[in-house]
Amino acid sequence: MARRTKVYEGKAKILYEGPEPGTYIQYFKDDATAFNAEKRDVIDGKGVLNNRLSEYFMVGLNTIGVPTHFIRRVNMREQLVRVVDMIPLEVVVRNIAAGSISKRLGIEEGTQLPRPIIEFYYKDDALGDPLVSEDHILAFGWATHQDLDDMVGLAARVNDFLSGVMTGVGIKLVDFKIEIGRIYEGDFQRLVVADEISPDSCRLWDAKTGQKLDKDVFRRDLGNLSEAYTEVARRLGVMPGNSTTMPKPKLMN
Numbered sequence: 001m002a003r004r005t006k007v008y009e010g011k012a013k014i015l016y017e018g019p020e021p022g023t024y025i026q027y028f029k030d031d032a033t034a035f036n037a038e039k040r041d042v043i044d045g046k047g048v049l050n051n052r053l054s055e056y057f058m059v060g061l062n063t064i065g066v067p068t069h070f071i072r073r074v075n076m077r078e079q080l081v082r083v084v085d086m087i088p089l090e091v092v093v094r095n096i097a098a099g100s101i102s103k104r105l106g107i108e109e110g111t112q113l114p115r116p117i118i119e120f121y122y123k124d125d126a127l128g129d130p131l132v133s134e135d136h137i138l139a140f141g142w143a144t145h146q147d148l149d150d151m152v153g154l155a156a157r158v159n160d161f162l163s164g165v166m167t168g169v170g171i172k173l174v175d176f177k178i179e180i181g182r183i184y185e186g187d188f189q190r191l192v193v194a195d196e197i198s199p200d201s202c203r204l205w206d207a208k209t210g211q212k213l214d215k216d217v218f219r220r221d222l223g224n225l226s227e228a229y230t231e232v233a234r235r236l237g238v239m240p241g242n243s244t245t246m247p248k249p250k251l252m253n
């Protein structure tokens, strides 16, 4: 067996060199971390679920003309993606107050925000991914004015798409984080949604009961994370039928 070249290993994913130039294989691990990796565990089946869910969202975005790095899923834990030049920012969109905005601004969790709010965080583990302003981003050269406009546009379109999909299955999209990369095409560059979109990077609350179906289940010790993600996958109809590597789905009617 030939050894693959690991390009990058993060907390939840590994990137390997892909089969063709300009591609990576993105491998989803079962590792769960929170609070800048101070809390960590291995959650059986999480990588499989996030691989499927991220595929589902990225394919949906591609279909409505929102460019992403996603090419195709390769197997239960891996997908083929385009190599992009990552912008070192996390773009967070919030519809309902929760998490850090509630703490920072003293807004009760669950408060509907007057409109979607977009925030930027500088990706730096040592600093704990601090919130940054557009002026920081421009002054330090992390992105240009044009990039910022494009990022806000992409984030808004992802929010509209994800909110609609989630509403359709009885889930409120509270907030989410995306990461964006540059793809160069001759004299032009294009921004695309990269990394992953999964319950690891979104807050998802059941519309009726308010039950949390996202990584807060792990962060706040609220129960079984893989059951929560399985529920999201089941509602979206993306549960693989008879896989032996999936955790047993809990079917509820």
Ligand code: 5GP
Binding pocket: 090, 092, 098, 099, 100, 101, 129, 175, 176, 177, 200, 201, 202, 203, 215
């Ligand atoms: P908050 O700023 O409230 O902690 O997070 C806002 C949203 O962005 C949440 O949906 C959260 O899951 C997501 N998010 C923020 N930072 C990260 C991160 O470093 N990794 C992941 N996976 N999601 C994040």
